[in-house]
Amino acid sequence: MDALTAENVSSGYGRSPIVRNVSISVAAGMVTAIVGPNGAGKSTFAKTLAGILRPTTGKITVNNTDITRVAGYLIPRSxxxxxxxxxxxxxxLTVRENLEIGGYASKKDARVRMNEVLDIFPDLSKAQEKKAGNLSGGQQNMLAMARALMAEPTVILLDEPTAGLSPAYTDVVWRQVESIAKSGTAVLVIEQNVERALTHAQFVNVLVAGANHVHGTVAEIAKLDLASIFLGRDHAPDSSSPSTNR
Ligand SMILES: Nc1ncnc2c1ncn2[C@@H]1O[C@H](COP(=O)(O)OP(=O)(O)OP(=O)(O)O)[C@@H](O)[C@H]1O
Ligand SMILES: [Mg+2]
Known part of the structure; x- marks a missing residue:
């Protein structure tokens, strides 16, 4: 069973849709990536999944429960x-306070959960009393992930968690993303760097001009000429896998 599904989701900010009929499925224990050029609509799609934007068409489920019309502030509970x-x-607020806020929807004792989460992020464990604003950019991204994990989500949706980080720190964050998936959580990650997506994810969705152009396993996607696809120069592959959604 897929932890998260979206079927034919369209959304945007005004009248003209940005995201058009995008479908995706995200499995528990796996890292699924969304790649695509700047302005493709990746963040818009993420905001739609998270209930910040209302989809104009389509259906979104978490754990087989329809969350399409659930208000954004209630989405974490689903x-x-x-x-x-x-x-x-x-x-x-301090690192610890940030985590406490993240734990409001947790079924577990917040302290128990905080220790579990801090096991994944040793840097944060050492900085619990620091103000979050004084952390480095990479550490802030870690804290944001840690805060999200406090609620023991079925699926975690990360919008470019390594943007602007050094290669070394990017490695660290990706290792943490992988360990989140290993713990059984479904991970959906938007990644600017195709190479990274192909290295760390199991499944990749390519979003171009608001539509999911192609999706498949890492092995399938690695065979494609993604540079041409990003530039809109390719013709969609035939109906053999990897599957296209045109
Ligand atoms: N708040 C907004 N109001 C109106 N239009 C927006 C808004 N945010 C984004 N857009 C437009 O929606 C389109 C898609 O933007 P989006 O941020 O979803 O792309 P993206 O794939 O995440 O790009 P990037 O890789 O640069 O993060 C762009 O044309 C952008 O100008
Ligand atoms: Mg974006």
Missing amino acids: GLAYVPQNDNVFRT
Whole structure:
């Protein structure tokens, strides 16, 4: 069973849709990536999954429960945690306080859960009393992920968790993303760097001009000429796998 599904989801900010009929499925224990050029609609799609934007068409489920019409503030309780790319921590609060806020929807004792989460993020464990605003950019991204995990989500949605980080720190964050998946959580990650997506994910969806152009396993996607696809120069592959959605 897929932890998260979207079927034919369209959405946008005004009248003209940005995201058009995008479908995706995200499995428990796996890393599924969304790649695509700047402006393709990746973040818009993420905001739609997270209930911040209302879809104009389609259906979204978490754990087989329809969340399409669930208000954004109630989405965490349905099992989907969303980590936006920017402004993803409470800067004036400490690391510990940020995690406590994240734990409000947790079924477990917040302290028990905090220890489990901090096991994945040793850097944060050492910085519990620091103000989040004084952490480095990479550490803030880690804190945002950790805060999302406090609620024990079924699926975690990460919008470019390594944007702007050094290669070394990018490695660290990706290792943490992998360990989140290993713990059984379904991970959906938006990634600018195709190479990284192919290295760390199991499934890849390519979003171009608001539509999911192609999706498949890493092995399937690695065979394609993604540069041409990003530039809109290719013709969609035939109906053999990897599957296209045109
Ligand atoms: N708040 C907004 N209001 C109106 N239009 C927006 C808004 N946010 C984004 N857009 C437009 O929607 C389109 C898709 O943007 P989006 O941020 O979803 O792309 P993206 O794939 O995440 O790009 P990037 O890789 O640069 O993060 C762009 O044309 C953008 O200008
Ligand atoms: Mg984006």
